[in-house]
Amino acid sequence: MTVPAAEPGGPGTEGPHPVPDASADPYDLVVIGAGPAGLTGAVTAAELGLTVALVDSAARPGGQYYRHPAPALGAGRPPAPHHDWTPFTDLGHRLAASRSLTHLTEHHVWSVARESDGTWTAHAVTGADGTDGRPVRTRGRALLLATGAHERHLPFPGWTLPGVVGAGGAQAMLSAGLVLPGRRVVVAGSGPLLLAVAASLAAAGARVPAVVEAAGYLRYARKPRVLAANPRKAAEALTYGAGLLRHRVRLHPRSAVTRVHGTERVEAVTVARLDRDWRPLPGTGRRIDCDALAVGHGLVPQIELATAVGCATRVLPDGTRGLALGADQETSVPGLWAAGETGGVGGAELARAEGETAARAIAARLLGRRADPARTALLRRRRDRLRAFADAMAAAHTPGPGWTGWLTDDTEICRCEEVPAGRVREAVTDLGARDPRTVKLLTRAGMGWCQGRMCGTAVACLASRGAPAPPPPDRRLLAVPVPLSALAAEEGEPWEPGLPEIREVPKDGEAPRVPEPPAAPRPPDSPRAPGSPEAACAPRPRPTP
Amino acid sequence: MRPTRRTPALAREVPDVIVVGAGMVGAACAFHAARAGLTVTVVDRGAVAGGTTGAGEGNLLVSDKEPGPELELALLSATLWAELAPLLPEDAEYEAKGGLVVASDETGLRALRAFAARQEKAGVTLRAVPGDALHDLEPYLAPGLAGGVHYPQDAQVMPALAAARLLRAGGGRITLRLGTEVTRVLTGPDGAVRGVRTTAGDLHAPHVVNAAGTWGGELARLAGVHLPVLPRRGFVLVTEPLPRLVRHKVYAADYVADVGSDSAALQTSAVVEGTPAGPVLIGASRERVGFDRTLSTEALRRLAAGATALFPVLAGARALRTYAGFRPYLPDHLPAIGPDPRVPGLLHACGHEGAGIGLAPATGLLVTACLTGARPPLDPHPFRPDRFPAGTP
Numbered sequence: 001m002t003v004p005a006a007e008p009g010g011p012g013t014e015g016p017h018p019v020p021d022a023s024a025d026p027y028d029l030v031v032i033g034a035g036p037a038g039l040t041g042a043v044t045a046a047e048l049g050l051t052v053a054l055v056d057s058a059a060r061p062g063g064q065y066y067r068h069p070a071p072a073l074g075a076g077r078p079p080a081p082h083h084d085w086t087p088f089t090d091l092g093h094r095l096a097a098s099r100s101l102t103h104l105t106e107h108h109v110w111s112v113a114r115e116s117d118g119t120w121t122a123h124a125v126t127g128a129d130g131t132d133g134r135p136v137r138t139r140g141r142a143l144l145l146a147t148g149a150h151e152r153h154l155p156f157p158g159w160t161l162p163g164v165v166g167a168g169g170a171q172a173m174l175s176a177g178l179v180l181p182g183r184r185v186v187v188a189g190s191g192p193l194l195l196a197v198a199a200s201l202a203a204a205g206a207r208v209p210a211v212v213e214a215a216g217y218l219r220y221a222r223k224p225r226v227l228a229a230n231p232r233k234a235a236e237a238l239t240y241g242a243g244l245l246r247h248r249v250r251l252h253p254r255s256a257v258t259r260v261h262g263t264e265r266v267e268a269v270t271v272a273r274l275d276r277d278w279r280p281l282p283g284t285g286r287r288i289d290c291d292a293l294a295v296g297h298g299l300v301p302q303i304e305l306a307t308a309v310g311c312a313t314r315v316l317p318d319g320t321r322g323l324a325l326g327a328d329q330e331t332s333v334p335g336l337w338a339a340g341e342t343g344g345v346g347g348a349e350l351a352r353a354e355g356e357t358a359a360r361a362i363a364a365r366l367l368g369r370r371a372d373p374a375r376t377a378l379l380r381r382r383r384d385r386l387r388a389f390a391d392a393m394a395a396a397h398t399p400g401p402g403w404t405g406w407l408t409d410d411t412e413i414c415r416c417e418e419v420p421a422g423r424v425r426e427a428v429t430d431l432g433a434r435d436p437r438t439v440k441l442l443t444r445a446g447m448g449w450c451q452g453r454m455c456g457t458a459v460a461c462l463a464s465r466g467a468p469a470p471p472p473p474d475r476r477l478l479a480v481p482v483p484l485s486a487l488a489a490e491e492g493e494p495w496e497p498g499l500p501e502i503r504e505v506p507k508d509g510e511a512p513r514v515p516e517p518p519a520a521p522r523p524p525d526s527p528r529a530p531g532s533p534e535a536a537c538a539p540r541p542r543p544t545p
Numbered sequence: 546m547r548p549t550r551r552t553p554a555l556a557r558e559v560p561d562v563i564v565v566g567a568g569m570v571g572a573a574c575a576f577h578a579a580r581a582g583l584t585v586t587v588v589d590r591g592a593v594a595g596g597t598t599g600a601g602e603g604n605l606l607v608s609d610k611e612p613g614p615e616l617e618l619a620l621l622s623a624t625l626w627a628e629l630a631p632l633l634p635e636d637a638e639y640e641a642k643g644g645l646v647v648a649s650d651e652t653g654l655r656a657l658r659a660f661a662a663r664q665e666k667a668g669v670t671l672r673a674v675p676g677d678a679l680h681d682l683e684p685y686l687a688p689g690l691a692g693g694v695h696y697p698q699d700a701q702v703m704p705a706l707a708a709a710r711l712l713r714a715g716g717g718r719i720t721l722r723l724g725t726e727v728t729r730v731l732t733g734p735d736g737a738v739r740g741v742r743t744t745a746g747d748l749h750a751p752h753v754v755n756a757a758g759t760w761g762g763e764l765a766r767l768a769g770v771h772l773p774v775l776p777r778r779g780f781v782l783v784t785e786p787l788p789r790l791v792r793h794k795v796y797a798a799d800y801v802a803d804v805g806s807d808s809a810a811l812q813t814s815a816v817v818e819g820t821p822a823g824p825v826l827i828g829a830s831r832e833r834v835g836f837d838r839t840l841s842t843e844a845l846r847r848l849a850a851g852a853t854a855l856f857p858v859l860a861g862a863r864a865l866r867t868y869a870g871f872r873p874y875l876p877d878h879l880p881a882i883g884p885d886p887r888v889p890g891l892l893h894a895c896g897h898e899g900a901g902i903g904l905a906p907a908t909g910l911l912v913t914a915c916l917t918g919a920r921p922p923l924d925p926h927p928f929r930p931d932r933f934p935a936g937t938p
Contacts (some may be wrong), residue, residue, distance in 0.1 A: 310839065348707040431593060432592055432594075432721055436593055438592035438594060438595055438599065448786075475868075477869075478867055484864055
């Protein structure tokens with residue numbers, strides 16, 4: 001059942017019902033994200049007999065990967081390059097057929113919390129852009145996070161000009177609205193997505209004068225066994241390659257767009273060769289005319305809901321951070337599971353395998369049954385094979401430390417707060433910043449609308465001064481902006497000091513959690529005797545934190 | 546052996562004083578010490594402003610202090626901040642904006658006025674504002690409030706930048722050793738401080754200042770003394786950038802009268818202020834939960850409800866982020882400032898609870914006076930660090 005934000009309804013009900021919240025019975029499972037991982041997890045869990053809430057910010061299922069044209073556009077399915085459409089059609093049928101699954105659309109989850117009884121609450125705001133102001137709480141006995149990933153960006157001079165779009169964004173524009181970012185589009189960055197984007201653009205009628213890839217493709221050859229074990233992935237690459245040949249797209253390996261030219265919008269780009277560390281080689285710059293640039297450097301797992309409750313992370317081969325997960329996809333926090341890109345970017349097939357693995361493990365735990373051993377083993381093999389392939393790809397596309405060499409001091413790093421690279425460098429060299437958080441405090445980089453999703457990689461690289469230090473886990477206690485009216489309308493709860501269970505959670509650089517007794521009541525207006533420890537604090541306003 | 550005189554060349558290796566903690570208080574101690582001619586090495590296990598300094602709003606307040614030693618410290622600090630401001634670049638956002646404390650009903654207003662009358666006797670500049678004049682000061686305040694008190698001495702600063710800029714303003718006499726954790730306080734055979742052992746080697750100096758904020762108790766323990774600094778968590782809620790809707794630091798005074806609420810572990814009171822960069826900052830919650838950074842939706846609910854009750858116009862604004870900070874508090878809610886008689890050469894400058902940014906300059910001046918033997922700018926006795934017997938929490 002699909003329950004849009006505007007029409008509340010409950011699980012297994014016919015007519016309109018209040019949206020289940022913390023006061024109602026919990027679902028067995030709350031799944032956040034309706035992309036390949038979440039959708040697979042939700043329908044699998046429902047088929048295994050669990051009541052499931054599938055919470056997603058979009059109006060229709062599919063996530064970023066299965067993004068498809070709005071019905072009003074009249075296109076039944078996405079353009080030709082989407083090679084992976086059948087599984088989604090299948091998932092759609094299973095979603096529609098499920099009686100114990102509630103699909104909560106246009107619900108933007110801003111926080112998840114474990115209650116004292118061990119259940120989980122997902123706090124969401126509703127509406128297309130989350131500004132309806134009505135808070136919704138969805139409670140579940142288990143929680144599956146399938147929140148996907150966002151694009152990784154490395155800035156360069158001119159990247160804020162109109163006509164520069166994210167590679168994933170270009171793909172999404174094509175899938176959702178069938179619009180091209182330009183007529184002559186250079187595709188640049190690093191990662192397997194570039195070939196797919198170039199193929200999609202060319203198939204949709206754009207001229208693609210160049211695909212500029214910062215990594216050397218030969219690096220894949222270092223893991224021949226992983227490649228051989230994934231024939232389907234190899235075939236995918238061949239398909240793109242053939243398509244690109246047909247459209248006379250030229251591939252520039254070990255190169256990068258180091259500058260965008262134009263005044264009102266993109267007119268051309270400079271493509272330079274890179275050394276092994278991605279440092280631009282002087283004198284190799286070549287100008288390529290174009291009216292748009294689609295650029296991306298892979299994806300970053302979107303895991304702030306999990307890190308906010310203390311889930312352990314791991315550094316991925318491409319230098320990003322994903323959640324550290326157990327064999328059955330459980331995070332380090334019991335009862336909280338994750339699937340898909342949250343554990344490391346690996347594509348839709350891997351996401352589906354992980355979503356199903358998680359759903360089976362959750363059902364086994366909640367129902368007290370043993371999971372189907374044959375199916376579990378099959379899923380694990382598939383997952384491990386695909387994960388190994390994803391790791392090999394990720395390692396090949398890790399940005400080299402020299403990429404900051406193409407940043408000029410006036411290149412904008414944080415677009416929301418308009419912070420140039422020079423200010424970030426000053427904060428690091430002169431003002432004592434050593435990590436992204438301090439850079440943010442001293443420059444405002446990352447304080448704006450996107451909360452550092454766009455500039456996070458660049459800031460982390462500049463903060464570490466080229467050292468290969470992986471960025472610390474993102475901490476965004478609010479995963480999406482929340483209207484104050486919605487926060488204020490959250491249902492008040494009796495406050496139980498000190499009751500939440502203390503979990504030992506590893507957090508970089510933070511002191512362990514120390515349980516503490518609640519503050520003792522203080523007598524009103526006792527006189528304060530300086531130096532006497534038993535003197536009570538006289539009540540006084542003290543609003544500073 | 547404690548070196549007493551050094552040539553400038555040696556001073557770089559053996560400074561006059563080591564300050565542990567590169568937050569606002571450590572920066573102010575280093576700055577004043579450097580200005581008095583001492584050489585200073587500032588050691589921090591993290592970055593500049595990486596602890597509570599980076600988690601606060603940057604309040605420089607006299608309005609929330611009752612008459613007593615802390616208010617004296619705050620009044621001195623207010624003067625010092627006004628002198629420091631021209632030394633800091635504009636990005637430190639020093640604003641002498643003034644504070645406005647409002648009461649929603651007559652009972653609250655009476656308590657507020659009584660409180661203010663005592664403050665005025667102690668030297669605070671303030672002005673009673675009748676209910677119908679509140680909107681002259683804050684046009685977007687909710688209608689129907691009983692009245693308030695305007696405190697022109699209240700100011701605000703961007704705390705992380707202020708600390709970083711102050712350390713820079715100290716010039717070549719200040720050396721920063723960041724990412725360096727103190728693991729031991731070194732003492733000589735006579736029990737006096739010789740320096741600190743760090744993860745990057747030993748650093749020697751005849752004086753060590755404990756400006757480790759919320760972690761000041763741990764550093765005291767490394768020196769073998771008891772200083773019961775404990776964390777008191779607070780959340781700050783930050784909105785999207787908005788046009789200037791809130792001109793002063795505005796907060797509700799209801800709890801001046803509502804002493805009963807003190808017993809709750811989670812206390813919240815609406816504190817609202819705009820910033821030059823646009824976002825509105827909303828505080829303040831306080832609870833004792835150790836160093837737990839997990840989001841409390843209940844704290845956020847109360848902050849949002851309090852802020853929108855004061856400024857209904859904010860209901861449609863979106864909160865972009867929130868963060869927790871840990872106020873370092875001592876049982877009697879006064880900071881520990883000055884030499885520790887138990888360990889010669891050890892000085893403390895921590896435990897300022899939520900007021901460390903505001904109280905930092907006076908603290909730095911007082912610590913420097915102790916280091917140089919100059920006449921202290923105010924009576925240090927109430928802040929003596931050995932005032933807590935070993936049995937206290």
